[in-house]
Amino acid sequence: MPVLHIVNKSPYDRNSLDTCLRLARADAAILLIEDGIYAAQKNAAASDKVQHALGKHPIYALQPDLQARGINPDNMIEGISLVDYDGFVKLTTEYDKLQSWL
Amino acid sequence: MKFGILVNEGPYTHQASDSAYYFAAAALRAGHEIVRVFFYHDGVNNGTRLGVPPQDDRNISARWAELAKDNDVELILCVAAAQRRGMLDADEARRAGKDADNMAPGFQISGLGQLIDAGIQADRLIVFGD
Numbered sequence: 001m002p003v004l005h006i007v008n009k010s011p012y013d014r015n016s017l018d019t020c021l022r023l024a025r026a027d028a029a030i031l032l033i034e035d036g037i038y039a040a041q042k043n044a045a046a047s048d049k050v051q052h053a054l055g056k057h058p059i060y061a062l063q064p065d066l067q068a069r070g071i072n073p074d075n076m077i078e079g080i081s082l083v084d085y086d087g088f089v090k091l092t093t094e095y096d097k098l099q100s101w102l
Numbered sequence: 103m104k105f106g107i108l109v110n111e112g113p114y115t116h117q118a119s120d121s122a123y124y125f126a127a128a129a130l131r132a133g134h135e136i137v138r139v140f141f142y143h144d145g146v147n148n149g150t151r152l153g154v155p156p157q158d159d160r161n162i163s164a165r166w167a168e169l170a171k172d173n174d175v176e177l178i179l180c181v182a183a184a185q186r187r188g189m190l191d192a193d194e195a196r197r198a199g200k201d202a203d204n205m206a207p208g209f210q211i212s213g214l215g216q217l218i219d220a221g222i223q224a225d226r227l228i229v230f231g232d
Contacts, residue, residue, distance in 0.1 A: 034117045064124070085128035092226050093103050100229040102110065
């Protein structure tokens with residue numbers, strides 16, 4: 001029963017990403033949206049744990065939210081895939097359950 | 103595929119109303135069906151028709167209403183959350199002895215059962231909030 005975990009808060013604001021990473025099963029994927037995309041930045045305080053999580057789960061980031069925050073895709077951790085809203089919808093069809101970490 | 107959407111945050115607060123709207127629009131564009139958008143907690147404030155946002159800003163409730171009309175999508179406000187926050191349709195306003203109602207076209211007031219029903223009917227339930 002693969003789950004898509006949707007994280008919408010910055011790791012510098014709340015600990016929802018930590019909780020998500022602690023509880024996500026091996027077949028789960030993680031989608032960063034809204035302020036959650038701050039976790040996708042490289043050379044930042046949260047980069048190491050996200051890099052580590054990439055070894056276990058596919059991680060996606062919502063491109064319009066990245067753009068809205070002025071983050072250059074070049075400054076993203078390598079291996080994180082960008083999706084637009086069409087890609088977001090597609091991901092939700094590919095995973096059985098959607099867990100929003102509000 | 104059938105989607106249910108739950109919106110727990112008010113408009114113009116963080117981003118939930120916008121994310122939910124763009125998700126809904128993309129799902130419809132891809133040929134999916136949206137069983138229902140359920141507005142809960144402060145999310146019920148999405149349903150006011152009295153908002154007057156600046157002309158160069160998005161009108162969130164009008165945008166929902168248009169999406170609902172064009173695609174035959176149900177927009178439901180939780181009744182208990184709505185009453186607390188002064189979101190009233192004509193019937194509720196009369197019942198509560200109020201002098202006005204403020205529900206935007208396309209929105210309806212109903213109970214939490216409609217959220218459960220959306221969860222049962224839909225293949226996926228997605229939650230947007232704070």
